[in-house]
Amino acid sequence: xxTERPAVLIGKPWARYVPSPDAPWxxxxxxxxxxxxxxxxxxxxxQRDLKDGPNASIDRLLTGRTRCDGVPQDxxxxxxxxxxRAGSVERLKAWWVYRMMFGPDPLTERxxxxxxxxxxxxxxxxxxxxxxxxxxxxxxxxxxxGELLRHVIHDPALLVWLDAPANRKEHPNENLGRELMELFTxxxxxxxxxxVKEASRALTGWTVDEDKFKEDAGLHDPAxxxxxxxxxxxxxDDLVRLLLEHPATSERLAFRICELFMGDGATDxxxxxxxxxxxxxxxxxxxxAVETVLRSEAFFANANLGNRIIGPVEYVVGAVxxxxxxxxxxxxxxxxxxxxxxxxxxxxxxxxxGWPGGRSWINSRSAIGRCNFALALAxxxxxxxxxxxxxxxxxxxxxxxxxxxxxxxxYAELLLGVVPPGMWRDRLLKALGPKLVADVPTxxxxxxxxxxxxxxxxx
Amino acid sequence: xxxxxxxxRTSSLLALAPTVPAFLTAAARAAPPQRDGRVLVVIExxxxxxxxxxxxxxxxxxxxxxRKSLRLPANQLLKINDQVGLHPALRGAAKLLESNRLVIVxxxxxxxxxxxxxxxxxxxxxxxxxxxxxxxxxxGAALDxxxxxxxxxxxxxxxxxxxxxxxxxxxxxxxxxMTRLDDLVLHGSVDLQRAFAAHDxxxxxxxxxxxxxLDAYATADRLRAVVGTSDRGAAYPQTQLGERLRLVxxxxxxxxxxxxxxxxxxxxxxxxxxxxTHSMLLGELSGALKAFLDDxxxxxxxxxxxxxxxxxxxxPVQENGSEGTDHGTAGPVLLAGPHVKAxxxxxxxxxxxxxxHGDLKVGLDFRQxxxxxxxxxxxxxxxxxxxxxxxxLSLFRS
Numbered sequence: 001x002x003t004e005r006p007a008v009l010i011g012k013p014w015a016r017y018v019p020s021p022d023a024p025w026x027x028x029x030x031x032x033x034x035x036x037x038x039x040x041x042x043x044x045x046x047q048r049d050l051k052d053g054p055n056a057s058i059d060r061l062l063t064g065r066t067r068c069d070g071v072p073q074d075x076x077x078x079x080x081x082x083x084x085r086a087g088s089v090e091r092l093k094a095w096w097v098y099r100m101m102f103g104p105d106p107l108t109e110r111x112x113x114x115x116x117x118x119x120x121x122x123x124x125x126x127x128x129x130x131x132x133x134x135x136x137x138x139x140x141x142x143x144x145x146g147e148l149l150r151h152v153i154h155d156p157a158l159l160v161w162l163d164a165p166a167n168r169k170e171h172p173n174e175n176l177g178r179e180l181m182e183l184f185t186x187x188x189x190x191x192x193x194x195x196v197k198e199a200s201r202a203l204t205g206w207t208v209d210e211d212k213f214k215e216d217a218g219l220h221d222p223a224x225x226x227x228x229x230x231x232x233x234x235x236x237d238d239l240v241r242l243l244l245e246h247p248a249t250s251e252r253l254a255f256r257i258c259e260l261f262m263g264d265g266a267t268d269x270x271x272x273x274x275x276x277x278x279x280x281x282x283x284x285x286x287x288x289a290v291e292t293v294l295r296s297e298a299f300f301a302n303a304n305l306g307n308r309i310i311g312p313v314e315y316v317v318g319a320v321x322x323x324x325x326x327x328x329x330x331x332x333x334x335x336x337x338x339x340x341x342x343x344x345x346x347x348x349x350x351x352x353x354g355w356p357g358g359r360s361w362i363n364s365r366s367a368i369g370r371c372n373f374a375l376a377l378a379x380x381x382x383x384x385x386x387x388x389x390x391x392x393x394x395x396x397x398x399x400x401x402x403x404x405x406x407x408x409x410x411y412a413e414l415l416l417g418v419v420p421p422g423m424w425r426d427r428l429l430k431a432l433g434p435k436l437v438a439d440v441p442t443x444x445x446x447x448x449x450x451x452x453x454x455x456x457x458x459x
Numbered sequence: 460x461x462x463x464x465x466x467x468r469t470s471s472l473l474a475l476a477p478t479v480p481a482f483l484t485a486a487a488r489a490a491p492p493q494r495d496g497r498v499l500v501v502i503e504x505x506x507x508x509x510x511x512x513x514x515x516x517x518x519x520x521x522x523x524x525x526r527k528s529l530r531l532p533a534n535q536l537l538k539i540n541d542q543v544g545l546h547p548a549l550r551g552a553a554k555l556l557e558s559n560r561l562v563i564v565x566x567x568x569x570x571x572x573x574x575x576x577x578x579x580x581x582x583x584x585x586x587x588x589x590x591x592x593x594x595x596x597x598x599g600a601a602l603d604x605x606x607x608x609x610x611x612x613x614x615x616x617x618x619x620x621x622x623x624x625x626x627x628x629x630x631x632x633x634x635x636x637m638t639r640l641d642d643l644v645l646h647g648s649v650d651l652q653r654a655f656a657a658h659d660x661x662x663x664x665x666x667x668x669x670x671x672x673l674d675a676y677a678t679a680d681r682l683r684a685v686v687g688t689s690d691r692g693a694a695y696p697q698t699q700l701g702e703r704l705r706l707v708x709x710x711x712x713x714x715x716x717x718x719x720x721x722x723x724x725x726x727x728x729x730x731x732x733x734x735x736t737h738s739m740l741l742g743e744l745s746g747a748l749k750a751f752l753d754d755x756x757x758x759x760x761x762x763x764x765x766x767x768x769x770x771x772x773x774x775p776v777q778e779n780g781s782e783g784t785d786h787g788t789a790g791p792v793l794l795a796g797p798h799v800k801a802x803x804x805x806x807x808x809x810x811x812x813x814x815x816h817g818d819l820k821v822g823l824d825f826r827q828x829x830x831x832x833x834x835x836x837x838x839x840x841x842x843x844x845x846x847x848x849x850x851x852l853s854l855f856r857s
Contacts, residue, residue, distance in 0.1 A: 163731045163781060171780010175730040178575075178786075188575055193816070264664045307664050343622060350621055351505065351725070353577055360622040362668060364613065364635035367675035368643050375647035423657075431654035448647070449654050454669040 013271040014278070014292050017054055017300045025054055031417030032305055035459035036261050037061050037294055038106035040318030042069040043398045043414055058294050062287075064105035070326035071104050079103065083131065089123045092131055093336035093346045100317045101332065111141035111290070113313060114260050116346075119152055119184060120354035121161045123347040129157035130347045142287030145253055145279075146244045149184065153240065154213040165207040169221040172200040177239075179352055185243040187252040191228060198225040202234040250276040250284060257289045259357070261299060263307030263459075271298065306458045309361050312342035314459075315370060319377055319451055322414050324394055330377075331384025338376075338383075342369045362457065374451035378444040391443040404429060404436045407443050411450045420455050428453070497836055500707055500720045500751075500766045501598070502700075503624065504744070506728030507576065508770035509737055510790030511810070511819075513549070514563055514803075518542045521776055521810025528782045529733055539563075543807055548742035551749030552793070559801040560752060561793065562854055566808040566822030568789035572772060576728070576786075580771040584625040586829055586845045598719050599629025600844045601833050607632060608716030613678050615719040616710065618703040627721060635678045638702075640709060643679040652676045693754035696746040700724050704751040712758050718837065727770060733783040744768070748795055761797050765836050768793040769825070775818050776810045788818040792828055798836075798855050805852075827852055 019025040030049045034041035038061060041049070045068055049057035060066040072078065079102075082095040100109045115137040123130045133155055140148035152158055159165065162176035177200035181191045191199075205220030206213070215236070225234045228242055243249055254275040258267045275289060282288040293299055310318065316339050320330060336346065343366050344355060376382035380389025391411065395401045400410040408428060412419040419425055428449050432442055450456060516522060517533040518541070536544025537553040545553055555561040569588065573579045581590060586597030595603075602614040614632035617623055627634040637643060645651070657669060693708070695701035703722040710717065724744060729736050748766060755761040773790030789808055808819040830841040831851040842848055 163783075166731045166779075166781030166783070168780050173730055173779050173781045173783070174785045175728075182575060182577075188578060193574065309664065309668065343620070345620070351576070356622060359664070359667060362671045363617075363623050364671075364675040364678045365637055365642050367672045368645060368679055371649075371651060371672075372646045375645075375649065427656075428654050431650045445649055449649060449651075452649075452651060454655060454665070454672045457668050457672075458665060 013268075013274040014296045014298060016295055017297045019054065023297070023300055023302065025050070027413060028305065028417035029054075029300055030057065031413075031415075032300070032459060033057060033061070033294070034066075035310065035314065035318065036299075036308070037110065038066060039100055039109075039314055040322045040415070041066070042322060042324050043394075044069060046414070047398075054295070054300070058291075061107045061294070062291060064108065066106065067104055069324060070102060070321065072102055075102055075104065086128075086131065089128065089130065089347050090333065090336070092123075092128070092134075093340075094332040096134065096346060097313075097317065097332040097336045097339070100313065101320060101329065101335075102326075107290075108138060108141050110260065110314075111286070112137040114256060115141065115148065115152075117349070117354035117357075118256060119158060120349035120352055121157050122349055126157045126160045129155075129160065133157035134347075142290060143285070144282075145249075145284035145286055146240075148286070149244065150237075150240060153180070153184075153236075156208045156211055156213065159206060159208050159213065164203065167200060167204050167206070168219045169201075169204045172197070172204060172221070174200045176200070176206075177203050180239075181243065183352060185252065186246055186248040187255075190246065190248040195227050198227045198234075199239050201225050202227065202239040203236045206236050244284065247276070247280065250279040253279055253284060253286070254289070257286070257293055261290075261293050263304055264358070266298065266301070266304040266307060306455075308459050309358055310457055310459050311355075311357060311361055312339045312344035312366070313346075315342065315457070316373060319374070319415070323377065323389070323391075323447070324397075325377075325380075325385065325389065328385050328387055334384045338369070338373050342366045342373070370457065371448075371452040374448045374456075377451065378448035380444075388440075389444065390440055391447045392438065392440070402438070404432065404438045404442060404446060407438055408446050408450060411447050415450055416455055420453075424453075424455070496716070496718060496763065497838070498711065498718055498720065498764045499598075499832065499837060500704070500722070500764060501626070502744070502748075502766060502768045503626075503721070503723045504727050504740075504768060504770035505580075505723050505725045506770070507579075507772045507774055507786055508727045508740075508790055509729060509733065509784055509787075510565075510770075510773040510808075511776065512733075512737060513546050513741065514539075514565060514791045514807070515544050515546065516542060516807045516810060517544055519807075519810045525776045525810065526778055529778045529784070539803060543803065546738070546741050548738045549745045550742075551745035552795075553745075555749060555752065555795055556801055560797055560799065561795045562799040562801055563803050564792040564794070564823060564828055564852065564854070565803060565805040566789045566819065567769075567792045567805070567825050567828060568772065568819075568821035569824055569826070570821065572788040572814075572818070572821065574772060574786035574788075576771060581625060583769060583771050583825060586826060595630065596624065596626035596628040597829055597833075597844050598626045598721075599632055599634070601837065601839045601841075602632040602719060603629040604843055605718075605837075605839050608718065612716040613674075614717065615721065616707070616715075616717050618706045618720060618722045621723050624721060624723070627719070633674050633678070635675070637706065639706070643675070645676075645679060693750065693757065695750040695754070696743065698743045698747060700743050700747040701750060704747050705754070708751060708754045708758070708760075711755065711760050711764070729774070729783050730779065730785060731781045731783040733778075752795060756797075764796050765798065765832070766793075766795040767832060768795075773819060776813065777817065788814065788816075789821040792825070794832075794854060800854060800856055804854065823852070824849060828854075831855075 027050055030046050079099055082098055086092045086095050136151045136155055140151055162179055163173050164176045167173040174196055178196045182188050201221045202225055205216045207216050222233055254272045279289055316335055343361055392401055395407055395410045408425055409419055432445055515531055515536055535547045538544040552561055584596050607614050613635040615627045615634040617636040620638055623634050623636055695705045707720045726740055755764055769792050770790055772787055774784035774787040779785050805823045814820050826845050826849040830849040831854050833839045833841040835855050
């Protein structure tokens with residue numbers, strides 16, 4: 001089932017990664033791959049990928065075969081039931097967290113999150129319509145962008161969110177036209193105010209009827225319009241075509257892909273332009289771009305390790321997975337609440353720009369919130385889970401049991417990919433108290449400290 | 460380890476006993492409210508507030524001509540003078556005006572108005588026409604130029620769930636975000652400061668995270684002292700903005716040394732069915748503002764506080780076809796507190812003499828308002844923040 005795509009040479013920026021002494025295929029890189037392209041991994045998954053090398057590991061991620069732990073037999077039916085029975089946006093959040101935690105395809109879920117941010121639509125205005133939108137994101141997460149865009153923009157959630165039904169021939173409403181250009185395709189600076197007005201005219205007639213997209217000719221302004229220098233009797237779908245053809249769209253998509261997989265300072269203008277050019281050659285195929293980046297030397301370079309802040313969802317879900325808290329698992333409702341308290345209220349983006357991410361995930365409140373989550377997780381029973389957590393059991397399972405230092409080493413390698421150099425471990429051990437006995441309470445505190453450490457906020 | 464729900468019910472110092480050193484409990488009981496030090500509370504009206512229906516020029520013939528479904532009847536307005544009246548939902552604000560605690564600066568904007576939410580907000584938040592270096596905000600840059608609070612409090616506090624706004628971004632001043640007093644309390648007995656203390660002045664991401672975490676622990680320590688203070692529960696409207704301002708009042712009453720507070724009121728992007736939404740928002744704003752200032756007055760803290768309300772742009776004269784408005788240009792800025800020179804400042808923008816795009820002409824540059832607030836209220840230099848000198852306005856009584 002491995003997708004065979006013809007190798008396309010697009011120049012040095014995205015040359016393929018080959019392990020070398022400078023960039024060896026080691027545990028740090030395996031953890032890095034799973035942190036960026038999924039929600040962390042269990043020790044078994046990490047060791048398997050370490051043994052099998054980068055190509056096979058990435059193959060598994062791309063084909064939804066990467067998880068060997070914690071995917072229930074009845075995942076699909078359970079997920080479907082949870083979705084059908086959701087009934088409220090709070091339960092829908094729990095459904096999505098369930099998918100991220102237990103589904104076989106974490107890479108797709110990361111992309112769903114990217115699209116949720118890109119097309120930021122709030123349930124505060126459109127209610128449960130965000131569910132169908134979320135499924136569209138999932139279905140077309142890695143498709144050519146035109147397919148995703150057309151489906152999203154014909155879906156009631158976005159149409160209602162951006163007041164499409166109110167945009168009429170006699171009285172245009174600029175909301176949809178503006179955000180379509182500024183946020184979903186070209187980006188700011190590649191169009192004029194006149195373009196926005198003309199685009200809005202092209203979109204007149206797009207409305208929602210009986211919870212479905214409807215193109216109402218009676219509301220449409222059929223006269224000539226000039227958009228981005230091109231004149232014609234443009235309708236909504238023509239506008240979409242013009243926007244997809246414009247090179248700025250490929251650049252914005254390249255930016256989004258790099259925002260997800262590449263960290264601070266790891267991509268330069270040349271890299272972005274190269275990726276954008278490649279997207280244009282491949283009909284804006286997101287799957288192609290994702291694979292290109294993940295298999296690249298740049299992705300695995302030293303400069304791209306530990307330079308990206310782990311967002312709230314990845315932090316929470318990743319921690320639960322790495323600690324193998326599958327059965328019984330914490331309550332997905334409670335996890336969704338923690339994620340929200342850390343600043344990522346799923347389905348409720350703060351505004352049309354979504355969540356800025358990066359450094360903005362870290363402030364006093366979210367820092368304390370992450371620490372409190374680490375403490376709660378290590379305790380085990382705080383998150384709606386009936387059983388307490390014994391960190392030594394997981395360490396034992398993988399032959400890494402021992403004294404407190406051994407426990408800290410294991411969890412640091414599991415969660416961070418490597419034990420941070422210098423005094424990190426000694427300082428942590430000192431903070432655990434005078435008696436360094438690896439009993440259950442102290443082991444829990446040790447795991448909490450590793451998880452709450454500044455190093456654990458970066459991937 | 461106690462149950463999370465129990466913890467949230469009893470957020471007093473005693474419940475935190477395992478984590479709080481004894482001397483802090485004693486200090487909390489003894490701490491008097493700080494008597495000196497002026498405070499700025501910024502309320503961001505997010506989305507683009509329709510200034511024309513906020514401060515209504517009801518005798519301007521452009522009003523009736525361009526606003527059909529959105530025209531507010533003159534007899535419902537709260538009149539300020541013969542030509543201008545406040546939206547009927549601004550009753551609280553009108554009372555503030557009557558008691559000399561509100562000044563409205565009219566027609567505020569900047570040259571070549573940008574109608575993108577993101578771009579225009581970035582301009583207002585940075586105080587610069589082009590993005591500021593290092594993404595500094597006007598308040599962050601200003602606070603960098605002063606000294607940080609002696610008690611170790613953050614230089615600025617965001618009251619709310621939101622991400623820290625650009626406005627509070629400074630090179631070394633620290634900002635914290637909170638929604639409840641016990642938001643910044645650790646639910647366990649681990650010595651995080653001891654585990655991770657390390658000097659780090661580098662600029663990279665790792666250092667940023669490390670410094671942020673250590674700052675968070677320091678802020679948490681300071682706020683534990685405030686958690687114990689009892690609040691006689693002043694009456695605030697049961698709205699999110701009311702809660703945001705109530706928290707600010709609690710922090711002030713608790714003697715927190717922070718000088719700048721920030722709250723975001725969302726929903727002003729009224730492209731569609733503006734009348735009910737705008738009415739609700741202005742009612743929320745007005746109610747929360749009045750409750751806040753009255754609460755501070757009762758606690759004898761009002762003299763130290765100035766509230767500043769702004770939006771990233773106003774909205775056009777001409778309404779759109781969906782009984783709403785799209786993005787516009789200039790709008791009013793509201794400043795409230797006992798020290799303001801109450802009334803109207805600047806010329807009411809004409810609804811007939813418009814700019815080439817058919818929008819309101821900008822009368823006053825927002826940086827003039829910033830310069831006035833920074834220098835005349837906060838005693839901080841404005842030129843390093845704004846990059847140039849801007850003529851101040853007379854907004855305060857001496």
